[in-house]
Amino acid sequence: MFRQIEPALEALMKRKNQTYGIDLFRQCLEDMGNPQDSLSCIHIGGTNGKGSTTNYTRAILQESGYTVGTFTSPHLMVHNDRIRINNQNITDSDLLIYINVTEPFWDRYQLSMFEIDVLISFLYFLDQDVDYAIYEVGLGGRLDATNVIHPLISGITNIGLDHMNILGDTIEKIAAEKAGIIKPNTPLFTTESKSSCLEVFHQHAHCMQTEVHPIETPVPHRSGMAYHFEVLGDSYSIENQAIYQVANASLAINLVKALPQLAISTQTIQNAILNASWAGRFERVSEGVYVDGAHNEMGIEMLVRSMEMLPRPWIAVFTALKDKDYTLMINKLESVFDEVIITQFDFYRSESAENLAFGHHVTIIKNQYDAIDAGIKHRNHGTCVVTGSLYFISEARDYLKKKQYN
Known part of the structure; x- marks a missing residue:
């Protein structure tokens, strides 16, 4: 039995995938x-936007008075x-408490860290009597x-070429893996528009x-830093958020509207999406300095679209994992x-700055913190964006919050 959280988390995070599939977890x-x-x-x-869609859906249900797990x-700041x-x-x-409750099952079923996290969430949400998870x-x-899980409803944001070494080397193969969440008599809503993917779905x-x-x-119609758009005949706005969040908010609204026995007003939804922030997604951490979790080509394209109104020069501080294109x-x-600064960070899946820059x-500035400092200095009165990996921006965000650049 663990008596303190630090050794418990250390043991948890050492748990790697030992088997392929989820049969043992079942x-x-x-x-x-x-x-x-x-x-x-x-x-x-x-592929992209599922965390943001989760957050918008949570915000709408919570604004409506429900308890939502x-x-x-991955985690951005702490495992919790x-x-x-x-x-x-x-x-x-x-x-x-829940680490200790589940620990006797770890070796018996060869559970990975991720499976244990999912298991803990089930027990925690059940004990806390959440209305929705x-x-x-x-x-x-x-x-x-x-x-x-056997969900009431499912959503798929989009399909892009990511994790191809695991999910497949074509958009159709990846779509088939994503479509694996479709369950009997559970409707699927999606903002994916490619006909080949929709056919698979x-x-x-x-x-x-x-x-x-x-x-x-x-x-959307843009007005300053706000985007105005319509969903199911009603008008909504988001402010100080990336343009890609319009699609994610739209999917969340459709999901909530389709839930049985719910009647949520347009004003409630508007209040929720206006105030819903998702750390690390086109997040302004100080004047002219942003962090964004774009970690594939599609994500980078959406990041660029979101920067159109921001002042130049534009400076990117970038690194990536080895398995990314x-x-x-x-x-x-x-x-x-205007300038791209390539760096690296201390993570076993991180690619070296030399390989990235080739x-x-x-x-090239190998030290991640020196790279961030340089990006902010070089931006002058323009914009610096730290991006490339959710794992990287987690560390970068913490560094920037402590430094509080102005």
């Missing part, structure tokens, strides 16, 4: 009485922020540990005797930013 849940089956769940997958990954109720992290004391898919969908839905509801992403990401940054006209 057996573990069966042994524990299938706690997930007693939760009213919403399942959200996709959310499970997201993966498991939240009404946007408040699980406390260290509660997390320690929203689960963000970790990776893919079909074989993700969150895919043991419809095929899976047909097998599950359910329906796919494609959502056309609204074309970072060449395409850097090409995009080079084509629009063949590009960029500035």
